[in-house]
Amino acid sequence: MGKKIPVTIISGFLGAGKTTLIQKLLEECFQGERIFLLENEFGRVGIDGSLLSQYKVEMREIYSGCICCSLKGDFTNALIDALDKVKPQRILIEPTGVGKLSEIISVLEQSIFQDKLAIDQIITVVDAQKSLSFLKNFGEFFKDQVRRAKTLILSKTQKVAWQEVQTLIQELRILNSEALCVTTPWNQLTGTQILSKGTSLEKYLNLVNSPVSAKPTFRIKFGTQHRSGHSGVAHTTKEAFQSWSWESPKVFKEAALEKLLSRLEKETSFGTVIRAKGFVPGLNGWLHFEYVSGDWNISTGSPQSIGRAVVIGQGLQEERLKHLFGGAVYEGC
Numbered sequence: 001m002g003k004k005i006p007v008t009i010i011s012g013f014l015g016a017g018k019t020t021l022i023q024k025l026l027e028e029c030f031q032g033e034r035i036f037l038l039e040n041e042f043g044r045v046g047i048d049g050s051l052l053s054q055y056k057v058e059m060r061e062i063y064s065g066c067i068c069c070s071l072k073g074d075f076t077n078a079l080i081d082a083l084d085k086v087k088p089q090r091i092l093i094e095p096t097g098v099g100k101l102s103e104i105i106s107v108l109e110q111s112i113f114q115d116k117l118a119i120d121q122i123i124t125v126v127d128a129q130k131s132l133s134f135l136k137n138f139g140e141f142f143k144d145q146v147r148r149a150k151t152l153i154l155s156k157t158q159k160v161a162w163q164e165v166q167t168l169i170q171e172l173r174i175l176n177s178e179a180l181c182v183t184t185p186w187n188q189l190t191g192t193q194i195l196s197k198g199t200s201l202e203k204y205l206n207l208v209n210s211p212v213s214a215k216p217t218f219r220i221k222f223g224t225q226h227r228s229g230h231s232g233v234a235h236t237t238k239e240a241f242q243s244w245s246w247e248s249p250k251v252f253k254e255a256a257l258e259k260l261l262s263r264l265e266k267e268t269s270f271g272t273v274i275r276a277k278g279f280v281p282g283l284n285g286w287l288h289f290e291y292v293s294g295d296w297n298i299s300t301g302s303p304q305s306i307g308r309a310v311v312i313g314q315g316l317q318e319e320r321l322k323h324l325f326g327g328a329v330y331e332g333c
Contacts, residue, residue, distance in 0.1 A: 004118035005083070007091045009104055011145050012125030013134055014097035014275035014312055015292030017155035021125055021186070021194075022094060026057065028191030036088035038062070038078055042096040042243050042312055058086045075107050083116060091117070097275065098241045098312070100141065101148040121195060124149035128157045128183075130293050132168055146175045151182065153194065158185045242271075244311045244318050246325050252280045252307075254298060257287060260324060261296040264311075270324065271316035278309030 008025075012018045026035070035057040060078050082088060095104050101124065108119055124145045127134070134142050146152065152172055157165050169181060182194060257280065264273045276291035279301045288301030289309075311321055 004116060005088060005091055006120035007093065007108060007117050008121040008123070009093045009095070009101070009119065010123050010125065011095055011099075011101045011104070011149065012097060012123075013127065013131070013142055013145060015130070015277075015290065016097065016125040016127040018094050018097070018125050020155075021123075021153065022092060024186060025092075025191045025195070029195060030090060030092075034058075034087070034089045035092060036060070036082045036086045036090075037092045037094070038075070038082070039094050040075070040096045040099060041310070042098050042241070057092075058082065058088065072103070072107060075104075076110065076112070079107075079113065079117075090120075098141075100144045102144050105148060122148060122150040124152055124179075126152055126154050126168070126172065127292070128154045128160045128165055128168060129295070132164065132171065133293075135171055143175055146172055149176060149179050151180045151195075152176065153182045153186075155186070157183050241274075241312060241314065242316045244316050244321050246278075246309045246311075246322070248307050248325070249281070250307065250326075252282055252287060254282055254287060257282075257289060257298060261289060261291050261298075263324065264291060265294045265296070269317060270311075270320050271313050273311055273313040273316070275312040276309065278307070279304045280307040280309070 010018045010022055037057045037059040039059060039061045041061060041063050060082065062074050062078060082091070093104060101122070105119070108117055154165065165183060169183070172181065264270060264276060273291070274293055278289055280287050286301035286303050287298055289298045290296060309325065
């Protein structure tokens with residue numbers, strides 16, 4: 001019997017920072033290893049895969065839903081194909097932010113993988129700015145990601161007041177009292193320290209009283225269906241997620257893109273937008289934008305084959321979103 005291939009799962013809710021963490025681990029921990037990276041996007045176009053394409057890894061993207069129902073078969077087949085053709089030394093899995101961690105684990109625990117794969121790390125990235133609200137509003141769906149983690153890595157702690165970080169840790173400990181909790185800003189830790197399973201990491205976990213004040217709670221009301229992106233499939237849960245995907249070669253002014261993202265934050269006519277991300281061509285190069293529940297940023301992006309965006313939320317008004325993105329091109333929003 002050959003050695004089992006280690007599998008690292010990087011889970012976390014929408015916009016928590018999963019892809020950023022994977023970039024750090026690829027740069028600092030997994031160089032020289034033959035990596036297979038399995039990306040799952042909630043939508044019809046891939047954004048995160050483009051951010052990771054610069055790394056020398058074999059990558060497969062699965063679109064249009066969470067890891068459940070028919071997509072579970074796609075996920076299983078992707079792993080079987082990778083074992084046969086890529087023969088990786090390590091597998092990294094980044095599930096969609098609206099996927100249940102327990103579903104990922106159940107796939108890996110299938111009998112077909114028992115002699116081939118070994119789960120090495122189960123990580124959930126927790127957005128320190130938004131997670132207190134998500135814990136209140138997303139019920140069992142969000143809590144599943146916390147409960148099944150072996151390591152909870154808090155992101156954006158440098159942007160949050162110490163008191164709010166402390167409250168968040170207390171809430172997380174109610175759900176998972178065993179997981180290692182990493183709260184130090186990532187730029188103060190190496191990837192090896194983040195992945196450490198021992199108590200030696202505790203000496204690096206220096207919570208600092210941040211001068212940044214806690215932001216107001218972001219509250220969301222949810223319906224009764226979870227739209228996973230599968231045709232004809234609706235799950236009766238407390239969460240209702242939809243995705244809208246957009247592609248266009250049109251050029252954006254950066255000011256127009258800024259106003260577009262500001263409108264997503266301030267106006268309700270587009271539905272409840274939780275997450276938006278994408279690449280668009282700008283006047284002086286490509287622009288990469290990220291939006292999470294009212295916070296957004298724009299940075300320089302690498303050239304893409306076409307401009308694309310994904311919007312995730314509840315009650316999305318697709319025609320309004322189409323007009324918004326199209327109007328940004330012609331009218332400057």
